[in-house]
Amino acid sequence: MKPVIDIAVEAEAWESFEDPATLAETVIVQTISQSGAKLAAEAEISIVFCDDAFIADLNRKWRGVDKPTNVLSFPSGGPIAVTPVLGDIVIAYETTEREAQEAGKPFRDHVAHLIAHGFLHLIGYDHLAAADAEAMEALERSVLARLGIDDPYQEPLASVEDGLAPVKGPLTSVKE
Structure with a gap:
């Protein structure tokens, strides 16, 4: 079962992001498969690709948190097997890009x-x-492993060239 996915790009930064609709469909179909979710025949979701200002406004209005975040979800409620409109996903460019850079992972993988x-x-x-x-x-x-994407919760190993010990967990300087 593949839901209808409506894509809205609300920030110029996303204009250069290659084919968000195909990425969204691929990820969602795999997520449905892995989760075993049974959706309504005419299931529909919306994904909004926005900037930090847009998502910060939503975060403030709906969660009382006055700052941007990477992603917000707005489920429509009701049993997913009979509810045609599942809800909205909103993803902020700047926060997502910063997180990907800080974690040393490809931006597209983080969006996925x-x-x-x-x-x-x-x-x-x-x-x-x-x-x-x-x-x-x-x-x-x-889901991500099936798509060839590394574990998003795996902490990056420190680089010896950077003077850091290759350890999992908090990175510490190598003491000589």
Whole structure:
């Protein structure tokens, strides 16, 4: 089952992002497959690619948080098997780009992760409780692995050339 995906680009920065519709469809179809979600026959979602100002306004209005974030999801509510409109996913360019750079991962891979994450929220997943977060993250890892994308929760290893020890976890300087 492939839902209808409406794409809206609300920020110029996204104009150079190659084929967001195909990426969204690929990620969402894989997420449906991996999650086993049963959607309404005419299921529809919207994805808005915006800037930090746009998402900060939404974050302030709907969550009471006065700052930008990478992704917001707005589930429409109701059982997904009979609800045709699943909801909206909103992704901010600047925050997403900064996070990708800081983590040393390709921007497109990070966007794919945020699409999967946002879609899981639309179909009822959450990460407020530790067990729910673990289940959601495991599903995200599985979806992305099937798409050839590295584990988004794997911390990058430090580079010896940068004078840092190759360790997992907080990076520390090598002491000689």
